[in-house]
Amino acid sequence: NAGVTQTPKFQVLKTGQSMTLQCAQDMNHEYMSWYRQDPGMGLRLIHYSVGAGITDQGEVPNGYNVSRSTTEDFPLRLLSAAPSQTSVYFCASSQGYTAYNEQFFGPGTRLTVL
């Protein structure tokens, strides 16, 4: 099993550009989520999904969109990038429909917005 994969590993954007961060898992997990990690801030939840077709907002959802058309994939879209979105982004998944269990994290995407 590949576990949770994320692409790209690194990305540089200009202010106002849009892009999609990809996340996929091959563990048949229903629960998937996106976090951003800034220095000294721990992990903050952006959006999460408890199954295909179901998404909800986390702590810091503004400026991001998600969709979940399949169990395996959970892409994160930046609509109009801003320097405040410079961060490391982690995708995670877990068994079941909740955040109750161990989360498996992808390797992360380091995003810089100029």
Place this chain on the structure above:
Amino acid sequence: EDKVVQSPLSLVVHEGDTVTLNCSYEVTNFRSLLWYKQEKKAPTFLFMLTSSGIEKKSGRLSSILDKKELFSILNITATQTGDSAVYLCAVSQGGSEKLVFGKGTKLTVNP
């Protein structure tokens, strides 16, 4: 407002020391508390705690939860340089299915 507070924020020790990391929380509808270790990459799972007073152990690491006083501790005995990392505490909430993380404790173990 739901929050998870970790202390200390950073800690420097010598190899062989024993350390205790703290995590206190105020969340509605608590379900579980999880500890993760993060070294310059993705967090890796250490423990999940759901019941008070039951210690979880893995080698030199152990953790316990107190649901009455709303905190957990992570102990590391006989520390090694490989224990240097950021240790994250997270709490899951029933109903909203969100995971709330603390800011982490950065542990540095010097030889």
